[in-house]
Amino acid sequence: MVSLEGEAQGTTYHIKYPDAWQRNFKRPIDSILVTIDECLSTYRADSEISRFNRAESHRFERPYFYPVLQKSAEIYQATNGAFDPTVKPLVEAYELGKKSRDPWQTNVDSLLDYVGFQYIQFDAVSVTKTKKNVRLDFNALAQGYTVDVLADYLEKQGLTSYMVEVGGELRCRGERSVGQWWKVGIENPAKPGGLQTTARIANRAMATSGNYRNYYRQNGETFGHIINPKTGFSRPDALLSATVFANDAMTADAFATAFLVMGLDETKRFLTSHRELDAFLIYRNEKNELKTVATDGIKAFME
Numbered sequence: 001m002v003s004l005e006g007e008a009q010g011t012t013y014h015i016k017y018p019d020a021w022q023r024n025f026k027r028p029i030d031s032i033l034v035t036i037d038e039c040l041s042t043y044r045a046d047s048e049i050s051r052f053n054r055a056e057s058h059r060f061e062r063p064y065f066y067p068v069l070q071k072s073a074e075i076y077q078a079t080n081g082a083f084d085p086t087v088k089p090l091v092e093a094y095e096l097g098k099k100s101r102d103p104w105q106t107n108v109d110s111l112l113d114y115v116g117f118q119y120i121q122f123d124a125v126s127v128t129k130t131k132k133n134v135r136l137d138f139n140a141l142a143q144g145y146t147v148d149v150l151a152d153y154l155e156k157q158g159l160t161s162y163m164v165e166v167g168g169e170l171r172c173r174g175e176r177s178v179g180q181w182w183k184v185g186i187e188n189p190a191k192p193g194g195l196q197t198t199a200r201i202a203n204r205a206m207a208t209s210g211n212y213r214n215y216y217r218q219n220g221e222t223f224g225h226i227i228n229p230k231t232g233f234s235r236p237d238a239l240l241s242a243t244v245f246a247n248d249a250m251t252a253d254a255f256a257t258a259f260l261v262m263g264l265d266e267t268k269r270f271l272t273s274h275r276e277l278d279a280f281l282i283y284r285n286e287k288n289e290l291k292t293v294a295t296d297g298i299k300a301f302m303e
Contacts, residue, residue, distance in 0.1 A: 001176075008033040009041070009143060011167035015150065017159050018177065025157065029150060036149065039064040040142050042088070053088070053135040057128040068138050068145055068250070069122045075141075075254045076117045079270075083258035084117050084229035088137035091227055094234075108232035115229050144169045144207050144253025151249075164249075171205035171249045183303075189240040189282055190290055196241075196282060197292070200301045205249035209256035210241035210282075226260040238283040239264040240290075245278040245298055255279075271295055 004015040004026045015029065039048045039062040048065055052058035060066055075083045089111045119131040138145075143166045150164045151171045161174030163182050172182040181200040188196035189210055199206070211226050211234060227234050242259035246252040255277060259267040264283050271279055278298035285291050294302055 004029065006030060006033075009037065009146065009167065010043070011143070013150075013164075013166040015154075015162065015164050016176075017154060017162035019159065023157070025154070029153065032149060032153060033146065035062060036064055036142075036146055038062065040068065040138050040145075042137055042139065049136055049138065052127060052129075056132070057126060059126040060124075064145070064149070065127065066122070066124055068141065069120070069127060071141060071145070071250050071254060072117065072138070075251070075258060078274075079255075079258040079262065081117070081230060082228070082261040083140065083254055084115065085136050085138055085140065086115050086117050086120065086134050087227050087229040088135040089114050090229070090232050091137060091139075094227060112232050115232075140257040141250050141254040143167045144205070144249035144251070147171045147205065147249035169205070169207040169249050169253050172201045173203055175202060181301075186243050186280060186282075187241070188290075197280070198303045199243075199245075199280070199298065200303065201245070204245050204247065205252045206243060206245050207249060207252035207256045208241060208243040209253075209260045211236075211260055226257060228261045234261075237263040238285070239267060239281060240284060241282040242267065243280040245280075246276070251277075268293070 002017055002019050002022060002024065004024070006013055006026065037044060037047065041047045042049055044050060048058060048061055072085045093107060093111055114133050119129055119134045120136070121128045121130060146166050147164050147169050148171065151162065151173065154162045154164070163172045164170060170184060176182050181202045183198050183200055184206060185195045185198050186208060188194045209226060239260065242256045244252040244256040244259070246255065259279070262270065264281065267281065271277060278295045280292065280294045280298060280302065282290065282292050
């Protein structure tokens, strides 16, 4: 088993794969990670997305911008706008409010004027905004997409079994060893750092979103970091954590975020008509007890 690890995108990555030749792909993987950051990182002023956010249009320079826009459009439509990467102005206001403790909620209506994926137009060559000052933020699916890019790279090297994880989002293929699936943990929201359960996974991706870590309280109200792009706020909901299983990590990552916006009841209804997804939801009931629900396709693989 070859094990690689490092830092990227403000977090860590871990990659494992059995390889008879013990090949080490850390150098090309780190190079891929740098190139993705040069395209999609909102923390880099010189990245493609940052330059687009300051301009009215942008012609793609790297192969990463277009696929993320495509997936954003797909999930924006599927979730009726619960997933919307133009939420950046609201996220910035939340982060500033958390840091300064100054009230920011009175600015929500004006900020919402600049939120709406319908203001973004794109094709395979370029992207344009139809409303000035609209900005993109792919943080809700960029790590999942990074996992997919790295997984595709490993497959091109002839690997048929691997585990790729970036910041908790992951994708697995094949078996860890003969007869043994990859095993991954799902955190307990009531005991961060502790496990709620584990899942056996092969030939699938997994991503988890939760509002139980990154939040703050002000004037008796709780504000979470996953913002509802329709209202501008993140109101407490029974749903604490959503773990999504999909064919690719970008899809799992984006839907996990969308489900936290949608809340428990709407998410459960959504999953009944989207059998291509599986999910493990952790929530609190009326008695404040921690409860879980799993879709039929994943129940047999939870431990």
